[in-house]
Amino acid sequence: MHSFGYRLNGLLTFSLTILAMMCAIASLSDNLNTPSPSAEIQIMNINWFQKQPQGNDEVSLTMNISADLQSLFTWNTKQLFIFVSAEYETPKNSLNQVSLWDAIIPAKEHAKFWIHTSNKYRFVDQGNNLRGKEFNLTLHWHVMPKTGKMFADKIVLTGYSFPEEYR
Amino acid sequence: MKSTHIRQILSQAITLGMVVSSALIIWKGLICITGSESPVVVVLSGSMEPGFKRGDLLFLYMNKDPIRTGQIVVFNDGRDIPIVHRVIEVHERRDSKEADILTKGDANDDDDRMLYASNRQWLQQKHIMGRAVWFLPYVGWFTIIMTEKPVIKYILVGALGLLVITSKG
Numbered sequence: 001m002h003s004f005g006y007r008l009n010g011l012l013t014f015s016l017t018i019l020a021m022m023c024a025i026a027s028l029s030d031n032l033n034t035p036s037p038s039a040e041i042q043i044m045n046i047n048w049f050q051k052q053p054q055g056n057d058e059v060s061l062t063m064n065i066s067a068d069l070q071s072l073f074t075w076n077t078k079q080l081f082i083f084v085s086a087e088y089e090t091p092k093n094s095l096n097q098v099s100l101w102d103a104i105i106p107a108k109e110h111a112k113f114w115i116h117t118s119n120k121y122r123f124v125d126q127g128n129n130l131r132g133k134e135f136n137l138t139l140h141w142h143v144m145p146k147t148g149k150m151f152a153d154k155i156v157l158t159g160y161s162f163p164e165e166y167r
Numbered sequence: 168m169k170s171t172h173i174r175q176i177l178s179q180a181i182t183l184g185m186v187v188s189s190a191l192i193i194w195k196g197l198i199c200i201t202g203s204e205s206p207v208v209v210v211l212s213g214s215m216e217p218g219f220k221r222g223d224l225l226f227l228y229m230n231k232d233p234i235r236t237g238q239i240v241v242f243n244d245g246r247d248i249p250i251v252h253r254v255i256e257v258h259e260r261r262d263s264k265e266a267d268i269l270t271k272g273d274a275n276d277d278d279d280r281m282l283y284a285s286n287r288q289w290l291q292q293k294h295i296m297g298r299a300v301w302f303l304p305y306v307g308w309f310t311i312i313m314t315e316k317p318v319i320k321y322i323l324v325g326a327l328g329l330l331v332i333t334s335k336g
Contacts, residue, residue, distance in 0.1 A: 079218060081237075094259055094260070147304060149300065152237055
């Protein structure tokens with residue numbers, strides 16, 4: 001009843017249970033945080049806007065992205081994964097979401113920033129529907145914890161539109 | 168004397184059977200609750216670093232909510248092992264609500280088109296096995312070691328068997 005094997009088994013089970021509870025509590029503490037993030041995206045320039053040989057529209061643009069996401073960090077936050085995606089609709093698709101740029105924010109100090117960048121990923125439509133089309137730019141963030149529940153949210157910025165003609 | 172011995176063996180066999188059954192019940196229960204065929208996944212590669220490292224454990228959840236960019240999904244479109252990457256593009260059809268999905272690992276420069284089976288350009292909803300919602304670091308190393316060094320698996324099973332046999336009820 002008191003053999004080494006039993007004691008080891010009991011010890012292991014107990015420590016695993018305690019560790020699991022600590023992880024759960026750490027994760028629950030994230031719910032106490034009330035974040036107040038803000039962001040702004042300006043399109044500085046449409047670099048070019050063409051129809052590819054296969055018939056799909058493609059655009060390259062330069063953006064000015066500024067944001068303050070410091071309030072999203074808690075002691076249980078490992079990093080923030082943020083990305084900007086363009087959202088629009090077309091006759092064939094009720095929703096198109098295309099990621100244009102992303103970044104990893106490893107610490108609270110880096111969470112207030114601005115960046116001048118062209119789109120990191122190609123912005124290609126399924127078809128040639130983009131001329132004169134209105135679209136939203138959404139800044140998403142994904143909170144990746146040290147342990148526990150991951151959660152995500154976004155800010156939707158409206159009012160952008162493509163040029164009427166290719167250039 | 169003999170009948171007590173048989174009883175003891177039977178009792179141990181039943182105990183072992185109950186342990187195995189409970190494990191199976193918990194596993195199947197998890198599959199039901201999370202709606203995903205593999206409710207728990209171990210991160211095997213470094214393509215989602217620094218967020219997820221090799222050996223981390225991910226808990227998945229799947230429901231009928233549409234797939235949207237930013238979600239971390241586990242997909243298997245006919246390959247041996249499922250892959251955990253992030254959705255970077257979604258094109259959802261107006262009529263059928265089917266969607267074309269493109270994924271990419273956070274640490275990779277290119278999207279996953281090269282990885283998709285048979286020249287596929289887009290993933291469909293049916294290839295997605297679940298979304299990662301919960302995360303525990305390091306815990307998955309246990310599974311990786313068991314898979315890559317089967318010797319340890321045999322040692323552990325042997326030790327467990329010994330414990331059951333030598334226990335006095």
